[in-house]
């Protein structure tokens with residue numbers, strides 16, 4: 001994660017933002033209607049020989065600098081889920097000052113955020129993710145990544161889009177200093193269980 005606003009102080013004193021999220025009501029949102037969410041995340045390259053992307057371990061000439069496993073696609077996805085239900089950002093829910101998240105697998109974050117979406121009375125309709133990087137490339141890993149994201153979001157694979165682009169050798173991604181990701185989700189109100197008349 002790379003959310004500086006959420007980690008200004010020592011681990012013993014969570015930010016006011018984190019407290020606000022922790023006490024936020026989790027009942028269904030009203031009025032009911034579709035909601036969209038958008039997420040963005042960045043990680044710098046660092047020592048290592050693999051990068052986690054969309055829950056898949058991709059061999060690479062470098063790793064990423066991160067408190068967790070640094071899965072930039074899943075972190076962007078978490079922010080999209082949280083944003084859609086107005087529950088802050090990933091740094092508020094999983095502070096990088098908290099030792100319990102050191103090296104954590106980011107699928108845990110997605111599962112938690114999906115639980116919050118459900119608690120708000122919503123289900124995910126589809127997700128669309130984009131990786132911005134010169135390397136590594138998604139070729140050979142794309143199907144596994146889509147399958148993993150679909151599994152995490154409890155969706156069919158055709159409800160998950162995954163794209164990749166370079167930035168034409170411009171900017172920090174173009175200089176191969178790191179990688180970035182964007183994610184968008186559409187949420188729909190959860191179907192209400194039909195009530196069955198006793199005489200039927």
Ligand SMILES: [Zn+2]
Nearest residue numbers: 001002041075
């Ligand atoms: Zn991140």
